Structures are given as structure tokens and as C-alpha cells.
Amino acid sequence: MTRLLAAVAALLLFNSAWACSCMARKDAGFIHANLKHLPANARGALFLTLDTQLKASAFVIASDAGALPASLSWPELDGKEQHYLARVAPAEGFKPGKHYKITYRGDSVGWGYPAQTDFAIDIAPLKLTDAPPQLILDGAPGRQLLQLETSAGSCSSQQPATVQSFHYDLPAAYLPYRSALYYATSSEGDHPETYFASLCGEPLFGATAFGEQHDMVHSSCDKPKGRFALRGWVGLLEVEDRPRPTNIVQVDLTAPRGLSCTPFGILKEVLSSRDSRRISNATCNISRAEWWSNTSGIPQDLPSESDILTLVHANNGAPRQCVLQALTTVLTHTPAPARTLGNALGSMFVDDLMSANKATVDTAITQLDEATRHIVLNGFQRQEYVQPHLDAVLTPLRPVLRKLQAGGKQLPPDLLNYLKE
Numbered sequence: 001m002t003r004l005l006a007a008v009a010a011l012l013l014f015n016s017a018w019a020c021s022c023m024a025r026k027d028a029g030f031i032h033a034n035l036k037h038l039p040a041n042a043r044g045a046l047f048l049t050l051d052t053q054l055k056a057s058a059f060v061i062a063s064d065a066g067a068l069p070a071s072l073s074w075p076e077l078d079g080k081e082q083h084y085l086a087r088v089a090p091a092e093g094f095k096p097g098k099h100y101k102i103t104y105r106g107d108s109v110g111w112g113y114p115a116q117t118d119f120a121i122d123i124a125p126l127k128l129t130d131a132p133p134q135l136i137l138d139g140a141p142g143r144q145l146l147q148l149e150t151s152a153g154s155c156s157s158q159q160p161a162t163v164q165s166f167h168y169d170l171p172a173a174y175l176p177y178r179s180a181l182y183y184a185t186s187s188e189g190d191h192p193e194t195y196f197a198s199l200c201g202e203p204l205f206g207a208t209a210f211g212e213q214h215d216m217v218h219s220s221c222d223k224p225k226g227r228f229a230l231r232g233w234v235g236l237l238e239v240e241d242r243p244r245p246t247n248i249v250q251v252d253l254t255a256p257r258g259l260s261c262t263p264f265g266i267l268k269e270v271l272s273s274r275d276s277r278r279i280s281n282a283t284c285n286i287s288r289a290e291w292w293s294n295t296s297g298i299p300q301d302l303p304s305e306s307d308i309l310t311l312v313h314a315n316n317g318a319p320r321q322c323v324l325q326a327l328t329t330v331l332t333h334t335p336a337p338a339r340t341l342g343n344a345l346g347s348m349f350v351d352d353l354m355s356a357n358k359a360t361v362d363t364a365i366t367q368l369d370e371a372t373r374h375i376v377l378n379g380f381q382r383q384e385y386v387q388p389h390l391d392a393v394l395t396p397l398r399p400v401l402r403k404l405q406a407g408g409k410q411l412p413p414d415l416l417n418y419l420k421e
Contacts, residue, residue: 020155022200022302026050029113030102031205032180032238036118039177040096041125042238043073044087045117046180046278047104048205052083059088062101068101075235076242077184081378085205087238094121126239130171135232135246143221143258144278145266145285149196151253156198158285160266162256164226168213168234168246182206182235182243183215189228194219206237221254221261226253262297264333267326271307276317283311284322287329291378293325299335312344321367324348326370331389332379342392345371353400361404368397369412376414390418 029048038045040391051058059070068090074081088102101118101277108115141164150157174181183206185192195218208215219226230251235243260266267286270278291298303311310328311323318326324345331341352364368381372390401419405411411419 020156021201025112026110027112027205029104029108029111029115030117031113033114033117035177035180037120037122037176038094038238039122039124039236040094041124042089042094042121043241044071044089044238045102045119047086047088048113049086054083056088056091058105060103060105061088061090062103063090063095064098067094075237075240079242085237087282089253096121096123107343126173126177126236128171128173128240128244132244133171133174133232133234133246134169135230135249136167136169137249137251138167138277140164140252141224141253141256142262142278142283143256144270145263145289146216146218147197147285147288149199150290151199152290155200155258157290158288159290160221160261160263161252162219162221163216164251164253165210165214165216166217166230166232166249167215168232170213170234171372174234174236177236177238178212180236180238181212182233182237183208184233184243185215185217185230186233187201187228187230187251190226192226192228192230192253193219217251217253224253226251226357260297260301262295262301263291264297264303264330265301267330268301268303268307270299271303271311274316279311279316280318280322283326287325287374291329292332298333302334303330305338305340308341308421309344312348320348324367324371328374329378331393332375334389335385336393337385337388339388339392339395342389343396346393346396349397349402353397353404361409363395365409365411365415369415372418373414376418394419 012064028048028050031048054072056070056072061068061070070088071091073087074083075085075087077085094100099118099120101116104115141162143160144163145158146161146163147156148159148161149155150159170178197203210216214412217230228251229248231248232246233243234246237243256268264287267282270282273279290296308327309412311318312327327341327345331338331345334341349364349368352360355361372393375389376386380390398419
């Protein structure tokens with residue numbers, strides 16, 4: 001136990017990194033610098049600016065033909081031209097098949113986006129002859145875990161919320177440029193809550209909550225409210241002067257699926273369902289819930305041993321990594337010896353540790369090290385169960401770990417200490 005307490009002390013020193021420390025970020029720069037090609041009819045690279053008097057002379061453009069003078073244009077947002085989002089292009093326009101590098105000349109310290117972008121121009125233009133983009137609801141609204149800002153020490157955590165997920169069905173012409181599409185929503189009726197995923201930083205400009213076509217609106221878990229007509233807006237503003245409207249859908253957040261509003265209660269509920277999307281959401285996010293809160297659902301809402309074992313053995317669509325995280329988290333917070341759960345967690349690593357593939361073995365060792373460290377660090381308030389939980393995890397693994405050591409495999413120091421207990 002002395003080694004165990006020493007390991008805990010080391011982990012508690014590492015715990016200080018969890019404190020929320022925000023770096024100031026200026027919303028400026030080329031917002032789609034990761035996109036390396038634009039259509040032949042592109043009007044410019046999108047540049048977010050804090051300078052309302054921005055001039056074309058602030059940019060240097062290099063091309064296959066040498067240095068070129070720049071020009072600026074301004075797409076319309078919210079129905080009017082604005083002066084915080086510019087398009088930067090050569091004064092004579094882009095040439096199909098050519099490569100361009102555009103650099104901002106001024107001070108860019110602290111910017112949230114790059115001050116330089118380079119890309120090629122496609123031979124073909126963007127032709128939007130298909131039907132307009134469609135906004136499609138992903139089933140009915142439900143109670144689930146959602147990353148939200150928190151003042152509980154970290155910048156964000158997974159918290160219970162009422163969520164209506166939706167996605168965009170895009171015209172085929174957009175697909176080669178999907179990472180650069182601009183998205184926005186508007187509503188009539190009740191206004192959806194503004195989404196803040198973290199105390200640190202604003203969301204990426206024109207991005208959806210879940211990346212590319214996947215978005216959501218949300219409300220509180222215990223007292224959800226909101227009935228409104230929702231419309232989306234989508235556009236490739238490097239080409240288009242304004243985003244294109246989608247269809248309108250009706251959203252009612254007041255009667256969501258699910259009853260629980262605790263993180264572990266939500267996990268327990270969804271494990272009895274056959275909804276692979278909800279199971280994946282809960283298992284992938286439970287380890288980042290606020291388990292120290294008196295609204296966590298510990299211990300009264302912890303899933304049963306049979307529910308967790310079913311999760312381990314069932315083909316329910318949950319990623320294996322998420323099953324490992326969920327099983328580790330439930331075991332960590334189970335306020336009693338839980339040998340069966342611990343053995344089940346350890347057994348999940350056996351095949352990978354015995355693999356002939358070195359990368360598979362290395363990954364399994366890393367994941368096992370993370371799982372055991374999680375038990376030690378987060379179960380420290382229930383110290384009397386930490387060692388029994390570790391023993392249960394390591395019991396089915398000791399023979400294979402000893403064999404790896406005998407073959408010269410180096411194990412992480414903390415894992416070695418746990419094996420010696």
C-alpha cells in the first residue's frame with residue numbers, strides 16, 4: 001500500500017493540469033487554411049479580421065507567376081455586407097490549375113487562425129445545380145451527456161442536457177470542400193440556448209457543434225424548454241456571396257426521451273436500450289462527467305453489474321475504447337469490491353497483449369496504464385476499494401504481463417508498482 005500511496009501522490013501533482021487556464025485568442029486569420037484547393041470560380045480566401053479598415057495592401061500574394069497585387073471583397077452575412085470577414089484574392093482573380101500563397105503582412109501574435117494560407121485552384125468551378133441543402137432531424141430530442149462549460153475546476157465537462165441533434169444533407173458539389181463550409185441557424189418562436197462548449201475560447205467561425213454537417217440545439221436537462229421553427233444556412237463563402245437557406249423544421253425540446261438527469265443515470269438508462277447512437281454517446285463521455293458533484297448519480301444511479309457485463313459482451317455499436325472507458329469509470333466509483341467487473345476489464349486487454357503485432361501490444365499497455373491510473377486517482381476518496389479494484393483488474397493479466405516482461409518488454413512505472421502490490 002505504501003507504493004500505492006506514493007503513486008497517488010504523483011498523480012495528484014499531475015492533477016493540477018486539470019485546472020482551467022485560458023489562453024487569450026484573437027478571432028483573426030485565414031479560417032480555412034487547412035483547405036488546400038478551391039474551385040475555379042473562387043472569389044478569395046476567407047480572412048477573419050478585427051480591423052474594420054482592412055486594406056488589400058496588408059497582404060502579399062505569391063503565385064506560380066510571381067508576386068501579385070491583392071484585392072478584397074466582402075460576403076454577406078445576416079442579410080447584409082459586413083467588414084469582419086474578407087475574401088482575399090489577386091486583383092485579376094485566380095487562374096485554374098495555379099498555386100497561390102497569401103500572407104498577412106502585419107502583427108498576428110495571439111491569433112486563433114493562421115496568418116498565411118496556400119492552396120491550388122481546381123480546373124472546374126463550383127456549380128450548384130442540385131437541390132438546396134436540407135436540414136434533417138436525427139430522431140426525437142433526448143436527454144444525453146453534452147460537453148458544456150463548467151466552473152467546477154476544468155474548462156468543460158460532460159453534463160446532462162436535452163439535445164436535438166440534426167445534420168445537413170449537402171449538394172454533391174459541396175462535398176469536395178465540406179471542411180470549408182459556413183454553417184449557421186436561425187429560429188422563429190422560442191430561442192434555443194447559446195451553446196458554449198468550454199470556458200476557454202469561442203467556437204470556430206461558422207462551424208457546427210459536432211463538426212462538418214453535424215449540429216444540435218439544446219436546453220437544460222431537468223426543465224427543458226423551447227418550441228421553435230429551425231432553419232439552417234450553408235455556404236462556401238470563398239465562392240458564394242451569401243449562405244443558402246435550408247428547409248424549415250419544427251423542434252420541440254419540452255418532451256425529450258429519457259428520464260434521468262444524472263450522468264450515471266443516463267448511462268444506466270441507455271444501456272437498457274438498443275439505440276446504438278445513445279449508447280455510444282453515454283459510454284464515450286461518462287469518464288468526463290462531473291463525478292464529484294452531488295448530482296452525479298453516484299452511487300444510487302450506477303449501472304448494475306449485469307448491465308455493464310452486457311455492454312462488454314454485446315454488439316451494440318459502441319466503440320471498444322468507449323466501452324473500456326465506461327467500464328473503468330463505473331468500476332472506479334463502485335463503493336464496494338467489484339471483482340467481477342474488475343476481471344471483465346482486465347480480460348478486455350488479454351488478446352491484445354498476446355498479439356504478435358507490436359503496435360497492438362503497445363496500445364494495450366498504454367490503455368491499461370491509463371485505466372489503472374484512473375482507478376487510483378479518481379477512486380482515492382474511496383481508498384479502501386482502490387487496491388481491491390486494481391487487484392481484480394490485474395488478476396487475469398498477471399501471467400501475460402509477466403511473460404511480456406520476461407521477453408524484455410518495458411512496462412510503465414506505475415503499472416509495475418501496481419503489479420508488485
